[in-house]
Amino acid sequence: xxxxxxxxxxxxxxxxxxxxxxxxxxxxxxxxxxxxxxxxxxxxxxxxxxxxxxxxxxxxxxxxxxxxxxxxxxxxxxxxxxxxxxxxxxxxxxxxxxxxxxxxxxxxxxxxxxxxxxxxxxxxxxxxxxxxxxxxxxxxxxxxxxxxxxxxxxxxxxxxxxxxxxxxxxxxxxxxxxxxxxxxxxxxxxxxxxxxxxxxxxxxxxxxxxxxxxxxxxxxxxxxxxxxxxxxxxxxxxxxxxxxxxxxxxxxxxxxxxxxxxxxxxxxxxxxxxxxxxxxxxxxxxxxxxxxxxxxxxxxxxxxxxxxxxxxxxxxxxxxxxxxxxxxxxxxxxxxxxxxxxxxxxxxxxxxxxxxxxxxxx
Amino acid sequence: xxxxxxxxxxxxxxxxxxxxxxxxxxxxxxxxxxxxxxxxxxxxxxxxxxxxxxxxxxxxxxxxxxxxxxxxxxxxxxxxxxxxxxxxxxxxxxxxxxxxxxxxxxxxxxxxxxxxxxxxxxxxxxxxxxxxxxxxxxxxxxxxxxxxxxxxxxxxxxxxxxxxxxxxxxxxxxxxxxxxxxxxxxxxxxxxxxxxxxxxxxxxxxxxxxxxxxxxxxxxxxxxxxxxxxxxxxxxxxxxxxxxxxxxxxxxxxxxxxxxxxxxxxxxxxxxxxxxxxxxxxxxxxxxxxxxxxxxxxxxxxxxxxxxxxxxxxxxxxxxxxxxxxxxxxxxxxxxxxxxxxxxxxxxxxxxxxxxxxxxxx
Numbered sequence: 086x087x088x089x090x091x092x093x094x095x096x097x098x099x100x101x102x103x104x105x106x107x108x109x110x111x112x113x114x115x116x117x118x119x120x121x122x123x124x125x126x127x128x129x130x131x132x133x134x135x136x137x138x139x140x141x142x143x144x145x146x147x148x149x150x151x152x153x154x155x156x157x158x159x160x161x162x163x164x165x166x167x168x169x170x171x172x173x174x175x176x177x178x179x180x181x182x183x184x185x186x187x188x189x190x191x192x193x194x195x196x197x198x199x200x201x202x203x204x205x206x207x208x209x210x211x212x213x214x215x216x217x218x219x220x221x222x223x224x225x226x227x228x229x230x231x232x233x234x235x236x237x238x239x240x241x242x243x244x245x246x247x248x249x250x251x252x253x254x255x256x257x258x259x260x261x262x263x264x265x266x267x268x269x270x271x272x273x274x275x276x277x278x279x280x281x282x283x284x285x286x287x288x289x290x291x292x293x294x295x296x297x298x299x300x301x302x303x304x305x306x307x308x309x310x311x312x313x314x315x316x317x318x319x320x321x322x323x324x325x326x327x328x329x330x331x332x333x334x335x336x337x338x339x340x341x342x343x344x345x346x347x348x349x350x351x352x353x354x355x356x357x358x359x360x361x362x363x364x365x366x367x368x369x370x371x372x373x374x375x376x377x378x379x380x381x382x383x384x385x386x387x388x389x390x391x392x393x394x395x396x397x398x399x400x401x402x403x404x405x406x407x408x409x410x411x412x413x414x415x416x417x418x419x420x421x422x423x424x425x426x427x428x429x430x431x432x433x434x435x436x437x438x439x440x441x442x443x444x445x446x447x
Numbered sequence: 448x449x450x451x452x453x454x455x456x457x458x459x460x461x462x463x464x465x466x467x468x469x470x471x472x473x474x475x476x477x478x479x480x481x482x483x484x485x486x487x488x489x490x491x492x493x494x495x496x497x498x499x500x501x502x503x504x505x506x507x508x509x510x511x512x513x514x515x516x517x518x519x520x521x522x523x524x525x526x527x528x529x530x531x532x533x534x535x536x537x538x539x540x541x542x543x544x545x546x547x548x549x550x551x552x553x554x555x556x557x558x559x560x561x562x563x564x565x566x567x568x569x570x571x572x573x574x575x576x577x578x579x580x581x582x583x584x585x586x587x588x589x590x591x592x593x594x595x596x597x598x599x600x601x602x603x604x605x606x607x608x609x610x611x612x613x614x615x616x617x618x619x620x621x622x623x624x625x626x627x628x629x630x631x632x633x634x635x636x637x638x639x640x641x642x643x644x645x646x647x648x649x650x651x652x653x654x655x656x657x658x659x660x661x662x663x664x665x666x667x668x669x670x671x672x673x674x675x676x677x678x679x680x681x682x683x684x685x686x687x688x689x690x691x692x693x694x695x696x697x698x699x700x701x702x703x704x705x706x707x708x709x710x711x712x713x714x715x716x717x718x719x720x721x722x723x724x725x726x727x728x729x730x731x732x733x734x735x736x737x738x739x740x741x742x743x744x745x746x747x748x749x750x751x752x753x754x755x756x757x758x759x760x761x762x763x764x765x766x767x768x769x770x771x772x773x774x775x776x777x778x779x780x781x782x783x784x785x786x787x788x789x790x791x792x793x794x795x796x797x798x799x800x801x802x803x804x805x806x807x808x809x
Contacts, residue, residue, distance in 0.1 A: 289655060
């Protein structure tokens with residue numbers, strides 16, 4: 086084993102971000118970066134450090150009344166292949182804008198975590214810093230999921246912040262998602278003698294009418310408004326141009342507010358499509374933003390911007406499963422994530438660090 | 448060129464059927480049978496014989512007021528391949544039932560044509576006997592279609608009978624068929640933010656409702672009741688489980704009574720689906736049974752059985768296109784056509800011959 090790359094956690098946080106980008110850590114190849122992070126954290130006497138695979142957990146143990154979690158993933162999506170792409174490795178400065186793979190998603194956030202870990206020797210709340218692998222690949226590989234299975238006690242806390250890019254706003258919780266297949270069954274016949282059969286596509290008319298006429302709810306959860314949606318996403322029926330179709334399948338996706346469990350969501354869809362055979366094929370719970378928790382309210386006040394709901398599913402849902410309210414708050418524009426020219430302004434990283442320092446130093 | 452196989456047209460018509468079956472004439476290989484048929488017909492001085500490819504037209508020229516056409520195809524579908532199949536070549540008797548490829552479809556009918564051609568030297572109506580190739584393959588190869596293009600004058604007549612198997616009943620005319628594609632267009636969006644898109648599957652609800660609620664007509668044409676049908680036969684929409692679908696296509700098949708042209712049928716569907724984009728992809732006109740024509744009425748009286756409408760599309764539609772009313776009337780059960788154990792009772796062939804003789808000898 087070669088020596089880990091040395092990281093200076095006390096340098097300017099934007100420069101630290103550049104140093105993190107320069108260590109290629111495409112999913113599955115996080116070890117070199119994880120070694121560097123572990124090595125840097127182990128030099129800090131105020132932190133307890135635990136490593137699991139390529140995930141690292143570092144905790145203050147000050148006996149504070151509350152504990153908050155700051156979490157971020159070490160991996161990135163693959164490097165861009167298009168000629169001239171600037172969101173690659175190594176990083177490059179264009180004025181005060183930093184280009185490179187992971188600039189927004191999410192080495193800026195990881196740099197903020199590391200800077201806080203080094204600087205805050207005695208924060209007002211105990212802090213758990215979580216760095217994990219395999220976020221950008223299938224959920225079963227998730228380093229955060231593995232930590233929750235192997236070391237649930239390391240993830241205990243009152244409130245969690247994922248430093249995913251949110252452009253400096255607080256995005257709370259997330260909607261859940263569930264998929265269903267709704268089928269109709271008919272009876273095949275030659276279409277010249279249609280009255281000998283039963284048309285399964287015609288029978289699906291009622292399914293589409295109910296979905297079309299359904300008015301999706303907007304649900305307020307912990308002060309944030311979650312807009313739901315319920316849609317047919319695929320339909321397929323029929324076998325040949327001269328055969329009365331004997332089957333149709335409609336695939337439905339329900340994005341439900343975090344006041345509902347997947348079971349609640351399933352019941353809702355079953356009621357809406359009463360009389361049809363509904364099969365749930367997939368589901369992931371949402372996450373409540375938990376902004377009514379004192380630590381969260383205090384955090385939102387410290388940031389000073391109006392929090393927004395998150396619609397897509399993110400790792401905050403994993404914290405929610407553990408009973409920990411969680412939000413996203415990090416530097417950079419999420420729309421640049423995974424793009425060929427991923428970049429982040431230095432100022433956005435510094436502002437994020439400043440906001441978190443303000444809150445945690447209390 | 449070898450000498451044609453000799454056919455005895457004056458033998459029992461069921462034995463003549465067996466002799467025809469024994470000459471393999473799978474579509475594309477009709478020449479040997481066509482040679483035998485031509486050779487036999489040319490020995491009959493009361494007939495004018497014309498050959499075109501593997502089609503033969505033989506006509507009486509008695510100057511009668513009316514001319515009727517008796518038509519049948521010489522080809523068969525391929526021989527059965529399953530072990531133990533009895534509907535093959537050569538033919539075989541099982542008591543009074545004749546097994547072999549073409550037993551029902553339609554060498555029994557062709558034998559009746561040949562027997563009548565030999566026997567009726569002075570029928571009450573002039574008769575045109577038409578034997579043709581390539582009926583069991585794609586329509587563009589049809590020998591009857593080729594005759595209509597090359598020798599339209601040979602197909603002139605007041606009434607036509609196709610000796611396709613109808614089990615001794617008269618099946619008149621046929622429904623037309625047309626296919627349409629009806630589409631809806633939406634706007635794709637991530638299903639977590641469904642309100643940014645327009646759901647094309649939901650938009651298709653109205654199409655399915657109109658088709659489901661449509662009551663197909665039963666139309667009386669020349670005394671026969673044609674039951675129509677109008678059905679969605681296929682539906683397809685959506686691209687992925689997390690994308691609001693931006694397109695749906697519904698394929699529709701309309702089987703319309705022979706009082707309508709394909710253009711009438713198209714207008715009907717366009718009116719029903721007013722507001723949607725309808726594209727006609729395929730159409731074939733139906734055929735009026737023409738049973739109100741005196742020759743046809745006389746024929747039905749001679750047969751003595753209640754005529755029925757034909758629902759599937761058959762070559763009577765080609766005669767209809769030429770302005771000639773046409774019916775199907777032949778020996779054997781159409782449901783046995785193309786099966787591995789195709790067969791026909793000798794009596795059915797003899798009964799068919801007797802009925803046509805009764806009518807034509809007048």
